[in-house]
Amino acid sequence: MKEYWKRNLVLVVLGQFIIRVAQTFVFPYLPLFIAELGVDNTKQIALWAGTIASANFLGQSIFSPLWGSVADRYGKKMMLIRSVIAVGFFTILISFVTAPVQLLALRFLLGCFSGYNAAAITFIASETPEKELGYGLGWLQTGQQAGLLIGPAIGGVLTHFWGFRVSCLSAGLITLAICIPLFYTRETPTAAIGKDVKKKIRESFPRIRVWGKLGSFCTLLFFVIMITQFANKSIEPQLATYVSKIYRGSSLELMVAGVFMATAISHVVLAPLLGRYGDRNNHYRVLFWCLIGAGFTTLGQVLVKNIWQLILLRFVLGGFLAGILPSANALIGTNTPHQHRGTLFGLLASVNALGNFAGPICGGAIISLWDIDRGFFAVFAITGILFLAASFFVSRLTHAPEIRGIGSAH
Structure with a gap:
């Protein structure tokens, strides 16, 4: 591990960066793509955008525990490569959709078979020395956000000149190319790898029982992560609609890219720094x-009057978001037996996906039920309060639990 963990980290972060670049060619412009598919009512666009964004995370929430358990049996490197192939394949198919319902179905299937972020977290958590775990996970978050910084800009240009379908096709092909560097990662051999395939799959399901042995610490922390993801994802799929409401210029795609990039810039800079600070x-x-x-930053977005105020607040928000998931993942990883990290991070990915699933669909529903002004006011207010509620739950976590004994039971 001492010899290879840095190379693993570089390659997995590179994969995280490239896949995020490719996937954000289109996602920030999801409401505009839905309009191109024939939906012309703003409220219906908001509802479709939330539902389609949620479909991906619903699939993840269902299948992530299984993939996490299989990672403990098959090997975590294989799960990385599997997820990349799935993302690339389904993204290429999305370029051929002709109706919102087809886009909905493909996003759900993508969620069922993808999950690169969860696979990457599991791999890094297992292959990185514990004293460097927050640092490693911070860099993983930085790779993701660096992709978010560049992807919308490239996607905005592609979409502006060649349309959404070319963007999707390009994203799928670029994603498949990630398999090449990932083959050069090295995984620490474990005794579990090498058993009969069918037996591995059968044994994956009982290992989910690890959840019941974690005690209140991880249960509460998982709940905090779900709240955080719900709050963060409630507004993300609707940002293009919100930008079109406060910006009346001729460069809408570029302004949407600017809003996403503002969040990513501060995230990229601060995620590894906050991860290292947490380690130390x-x-x-x-x-x-x-x-x-x-x-408080999310609540402040209720008051914006122009695009530049929104960009400033999204920049500040990105800095705070940079410390949330890496810190939570590091807390869980450092208090989990090594042999069960795949299972536990699979469960974590499921909880994470549930928040990601519920957030967009609830945000879209609120905006579609009310008028646009009141709908966005309500979403920003609710999500800001949820962040503050999550901080209250974290304040209850006064010390790490003694859960390393889980491994001895198996």
Whole structure:
């Protein structure tokens, strides 16, 4: 591990970066793509955008525990490659859709068979020395957000000149290319790898029982992560619609890209720094104050009057978001037996996906039921309060639990 963990980290972060670049060619412009598919009512576009964004995460929430358990048996490197192939294949298919319902179905299937982020977290958590875990996970978050920084800009140009379908096709092909560097990662051999395939699959399901042995610590922390993802994802699929409401210029796609990029810039800079600070000091402190900051910054977006105020607040929000998931993942990883990290991070990915699933569909439903002004006001207010509520739950986590004994039971 000492010899290879840095190379693994570089290659997996590179994969995270490239896949995020490719996937954000289109996602920030989802409401505009839906309009091109024939939906012309703003409220219906908001509802479709939320539902389609949620479909991906619904699939992840159903299948992530299985993939996490299989990772413990098959090997975590194989799960990385599997997820990349799935994302690339289904993204290419999306370029051929002709109706919103087809896009909905493909996004759901993509969620069922993809999950690169969860696979990457599991791999890094298992192959990185524990004293460097927050640092490694922070860099993983940086790779993701760096992709978010560049992807919307490239996607905005592709979409502006060649349309959404070319963007989707390009994203799928670029994603498949990620398999090449990932083949050069090296996984620490375990005794579990090499058993009969059917037996591995059968044995994956009982291992989910690890959840019941975690105690209140991980249960509460999982709940905090779900709240955080719900709050964050409630507004993301609707940002293009919100930008079109406050910006009346001729460069809408570029302004949408600017809003996403503002969040990513601060995220890229601060994620590894906050991860290292948590390793050296206290992950609880980072998680608590970042949740507080995210709550108040989200509430502040209710008051924006122009695009530049929104960009500024999204920039500040990105800095606070940079410390939330890496800190939470590091807290869970450092208190989990090594042999069960695939299972536990699979469960974590499922919880994460549930928040990601519920957030977009609820945000879209609120906006579609009310008028646009009141709908966005309500979504920003609710999500800001949820961030603050999550900080309260973190304040209850006063010390790490003793759960390393889980491994001895198996």
